[in-house]
Amino acid sequence: MSKYLYPYIREILKSKEDIEENSVIWNNFNMRFIELIKERFNIDSMRVKKLLNQAENDEIIIKSLLILSFCISKEGYQKLKNFLYDF
Amino acid sequence: MQNKLSFHQSSASLEIIGLPDYSNNENKDQISIISQWRLNIVDKPLIEGKIEHLRPIMDAFYIYSNLLIKNETPIYESKLIDIKADNLHIHNIVLKSSKPNVNPLNIKISNTSLSDTINCFDQLNESSKVRIKKNVVTNYIPKKVRFSLNNIGKFLNLIMPSFIAIFSLILCSSTFIYFYNPVEDKEKNELINPK
Numbered sequence: 001m002s003k004y005l006y007p008y009i010r011e012i013l014k015s016k017e018d019i020e021e022n023s024v025i026w027n028n029f030n031m032r033f034i035e036l037i038k039e040r041f042n043i044d045s046m047r048v049k050k051l052l053n054q055a056e057n058d059e060i061i062i063k064s065l066l067i068l069s070f071c072i073s074k075e076g077y078q079k080l081k082n083f084l085y086d087f
Numbered sequence: 088m089q090n091k092l093s094f095h096q097s098s099a100s101l102e103i104i105g106l107p108d109y110s111n112n113e114n115k116d117q118i119s120i121i122s123q124w125r126l127n128i129v130d131k132p133l134i135e136g137k138i139e140h141l142r143p144i145m146d147a148f149y150i151y152s153n154l155l156i157k158n159e160t161p162i163y164e165s166k167l168i169d170i171k172a173d174n175l176h177i178h179n180i181v182l183k184s185s186k187p188n189v190n191p192l193n194i195k196i197s198n199t200s201l202s203d204t205i206n207c208f209d210q211l212n213e214s215s216k217v218r219i220k221k222n223v224v225t226n227y228i229p230k231k232v233r234f235s236l237n238n239i240g241k242f243l244n245l246i247m248p249s250f251i252a253i254f255s256l257i258l259c260s261s262t263f264i265y266f267y268n269p270v271e272d273k274e275k276n277e278l279i280n281p282k
Contacts, residue, residue: 006206010097013198017176062175062198063156069202070152073209086157 002080003072009065016062030054033061090118092217094210098129099203101210103217105138119218126207128200132192134182142219143167145208151178152205 002009015025034052041048051057071080094101101124108119124141126134136144147163151170154161155178162171169181178201182192196204211217 007097010199010202013202017197017199059175066152066198066202067156069198070156070205072206074213075209083153083156086153 002068002076006069006072009069013062013065013069016058030057030061033057089122090116092118092214094207094214096203096206096210098200099207100127101125101204101207102127103211105217108218117216117218121217121219126204128194128196128204131194131196131200134192134194138219140167140185145211148201148205148208152201155201 011025012029015022015029019026034054034057037043037048037051041051043049043052051060067080067083071077071083073079089104089106092103094103103118103121104123104125105118105121107113107115107117111119113119121138121141123137124135126144128134134144143165144167147165147168147170151161151163154163155172160172163169167183167185169179169183171179173179173195176198178196178198180194180196182194184191211219
């Protein structure tokens with residue numbers, strides 16, 4: 001799945017790297033991410049609050065995107081499992 | 088005539104040059120004896136070397152990618168290559184030459200270039216046309232040394248059912264001690280078998 005999403009994942013990461021030149025993609029992704037978290041997670045939890053805090057959630061979003069981008073090969077499923085077990 | 092295979096992923100491309108192992112009845116488009124490899128990352132100096140350098144460099148990238156996800160300050164150091172994170176987006180690679188009097192090569196790559204490079208290495212690993220000795224380190228996933236809370240939870244989940252079962256068995260059987268009178272039982276036995 002992440003193989004097909006790789007170009008998008010790459011663009012989001014790239015947008016964050018050049019935030020001064022191209023912040024639109026990152027901001028849109030961040031907004032949608034927060035919307036989804038609010039819809040589906042318990043927003044009273046401290047961990048979820050941390051995810052929603054735009055000043056603190058950069059690292060977890062970048063790491064999540066990196067995990068997906070490292071797992072686009074045929075053995076990606078196994079790699080993804082290994083990453084998630086230790087994340 | 089040497090064979091050349093290329094693996095591309097956006098900003099990175101990996102080129103493998105070598106020969107098939109005819110003694111092993113391999114096809115002529117196969118590469119088993121690698122003579123040279125080149126890793127090209129857009130806007131960065133070309134990285135190339137011998138076969139003995141390829142596997143350690145691939146391992147370094149794989150190990151570093153694992154450390155990057157798990158550690159806040161990921162650092163990989165070896166005789167050939169050092170990789171450390173400058174910040175969340177930039178990774179500093181130092182390639183040390185095996186030749187004397189050659190200065191190490193410093194390259195700074197972004198997250199996107201790092202993932203492109205790792206995907207090139209994945210393509211090489213999965214290619215049926217290239218055979219390279221696989222190390223155990225390729226799929227190296229460093230285990231957390233500390234016994235985390237998550238592991239304690241799993242351990243408790245494992246032993247709690249058996250512990251509860253044994254405890255309830257002891258509790259139930261001990262209550263029967265109060266109902267059982269050994270003197271009365273002895274008298275009953277004497278009545279059944281009078282001697």
